[in-house]
Amino acid sequence: MSNLIRWAPLAVFIALASALTYGLAKPARTNITSKMVGAAVPSFKLAPATSGLPGLSSADLAKGQPHLVNFFASWCGPCIAEAPQLKVLAEAGVPIVGIAVRDRPQTVAAFLARHGNPFRAIGADNASQLQMAMGSSGVPESFVIDGTGTIRLQTIGPINPQDVAGIIAAVRDAR
């Protein structure tokens, strides 16, 4: 018994040291997932982000058709990397609507002219209000919304080529 107690501090130290070493060696996960997946899209009404495309409201997302809602910005580098995948998704018939976060009409227009326009509508979120209401924490992020306006899926970071098939399937399942 007294032997056990003598060795206990060392055992505790070794356990703690290994736990901390493991924690340091593990790559940090800094993605914050939205807790709104499974809930209804919060009520919103956003003005058009650029001329030539309509704005966006929560009512538009509850008309029986699923959507991919893409949070992007002209000042966001990874959004440029994502553009070809959005083009593929749009050509596959996925209805994509955009939310331009903290952006100006002319810079949004220049971004679309340069990297293509997969969007049917783009709402302007000038103070990240909708971004916060959706539990999103950066650009680019996308949400699959079903026909009733329920959030089904969140993707964080740019959509990569290997993600496209999964998103097409998720949108199909959201009908």
Place this chain on the structure above:
Amino acid sequence: MRPLILGAALLLTSAVLADSGLPPAPLSDTQLADPRQEAAAQTLMETIRCLVCQGQSIADSNAELAGDMRALIRQRIAAGEKPAAVRAWLVRRYGAWVSYEPPLDRVTWLLWAAPALFLVAGLFLARRSFRPRQRR
């Protein structure tokens, strides 16, 4: 040479941490007119975690999103909402992670109970060590 390296480093960081060209939201750095509301908003901001820097409160963070979060909090407090309700609104969206005030629940009860547990363990140890030695 050194200024060159510094300049290159600065350029690189600015490219990674892209900022929008829009000015900060009106209430992100402007105090509310009512000092009591401003104090309530400030107290809340100090216990909400920045989503970008993740180690800072939004009261300290210079990230644009933190500014937008401060503006949101001031707007809601100014509209008469209770700080607890605003915190609940954010926790509903980002999880308990966003709040620096851990709630008492199934995950965190040990955290709250730890001081009492340590005190009991300490008392137990002290009682043992101060017990008079038995003569053999």
